[in-house]
Amino acid sequence: MSSTNRTLSWWAHSSTRARFTLAGAALIILALISTSVVVWNSPSNPIAKAVAAVSKEDIAQQKVLRERNALLSQVVALQKQLVAKQSNLSTTKNQLASIQQQLWSAQGKLDAAAAAAAGAAVAPVAPVKKPTVKTAKPAVVPAVVSAPSKAAIMAPTSPYFGLYTEQAPFSFSSYDAISDRIGSSPNVVGYFGGWDQTYRGDVVANSWKRNTLPILTWESRPINASNAVVDEPDYALPKIIGGNFDAYLHQYAKDIVATGLPLGIRLDHEMNGIWYPWAEDDGKGKSINGNNAGDYVKMWQHVHDIFQQEGANALVVWIWAPNIVNNLPTTHKTSAYLDGLYPGDQNVDVVGLSGYLRPAYKPDNNFTFDYTFGPTLKELRRVGHGKPILLAEIGASETGGHKPAWVTSLFSGLNNPANSDIIGFVWFDLAVTTYTEGQLGTNDWRIDSRPETLAAFIAGLNSPGSRFHLLPR
Known part of the structure; x- marks a missing residue:
């Protein structure tokens, strides 16, 4: 057979050798795939660690965000209650104090959630885009001090x-x-x-x-x-x-x-x-x-x-x-x-x-x-x-x-x-x-x-x- 009618691989000089070469390459590829699977699934794999860390952080941040949003809703609701109570002249001091205490408590939890979100990172990762949440500052409510009228003072x-x-x-x-x-x-x-x-x-x-x-x-x-x-x-x-x-x-x-x-x-x-x-x-x-x-x-x-x-x-x-x-x-x-x-x-x-x-x-x-x-x-x-x-x-x-x-x-x-x-x-x-x-x-x-x-x-x-x-x- 003339050289012009034979198609040979560049790495083999005969068809028989080409077949053996292809089989060997296939075995090498399978070995590499197996090794990759083992490495990726190994607990000591640094890449797997990084991926797991990122996944865990995403989950933690999502949890913190959910808690934070829930607390924000609580703060807003309490602020609305406080405003409503203040507008009602018959509201007692104890009621106002109770609502104010709840508001302070919720705000404290909100601050804690924000701190948790800031410290949730385990490894340096790309920042996760967070939803924009606008919150009003908690109302500064002075202690309720009541006093009688001037006329009442003059006629006890x-x-x-x-x-x-x-x-x-x-x-x-x-x-x-x-x-x-x-x-x-x-x-x-x-x-x-x-x-x-x-x-x-x-x-x-x-x-x-x-x-x-x-x-x-x-x-x-x-x-x-x-x-x-x-x-x-x-x-x-x-x-x-x-x-x-x-x-x-x-x-x-x-x-x-x-x-x-x-x-x-x-x-x-x-x-x-x-x-x-x-x-x-x-x-x-x-x-x-x-x-x-x-x-x-x-x-x-x-x-x-x-x-x-x-x-x-x-x-x-x-x-x-x-x-x-x-x-x-x-x-x-x-x-x-x-x-x-x-x-x-x-x-x-x-x-x-x-x-x-x-x-x-x-x-x-x-x-x-x-x-x-x-x-x-x-x-x-x-x-x-x-x-x-x-x-x-x-x-x-x-x-x-x-x-x-x-x-x-x-x-x-x-x-x-x-x-x-x-x-x-x-x-x-x-x-x-x-x-x-x-x-x-x-x-x-x-x-x-x-x-x-x-x-x-x-x-x-x-x-x-x-x-x-x-x-x-």
């Missing part, structure tokens, strides 16, 4: 029992300690503030969280000023009237409105005395701190007008509270003098007083409610034209041993129907050394200054026919 169903203590309302530890000893819950907290301090809306809110009316004694001087100093020229009444503090007053009023909760303000109390820089004269015709006759009323009206401009008067119970007249200079005891310090019915909501059983005692002092408060109550009813009365700051000294009997008389007087216009009292529960009413002295005004005094207080608060209806501790 039973008289107030309040306390001034060492730290309250910034800390209620001492306030709660004496309350526990008394066995009844006070519903007023008194505190002091100066004109070098901004408004503390958090303090007001924290008080109302305890269903407690905050009453601020607001002094037009620095908070740390000494009671022994009456000269505060930067805070003279003419400067306040002239506008030196207008920016401060406007901001203070705005902050009250922003907080949205009521409070009592006892502005520049005991103005008929001679021991504060807002007093007009020393009882002998000499000006105190550059003030003039009539300046106190002008100052009060100026502050009240600014609050009116800012809308704050709807939230402020203005308490005008002179000192009891018993130990004042003769010229300051008259009705005419007190009339000259009254800002007018339209600028005052409650009339009040400061009054203590304080040594040295006059010979005619019989240590009773009527002796201590009677003359001043008569003046308040006259000048205030029937406004509610608050004993805004009271206390009694242990000096002389008369305190338990005086406390008993205090509650007898408060429970007397003739004094039904008295809407409560605030006790100064501190032992302090102060310069007051022209005298420097240390007195223990605390309710539990002696066991006998504490017992008299508890008995008076819970006496038969008592007007006080307080929650037990």
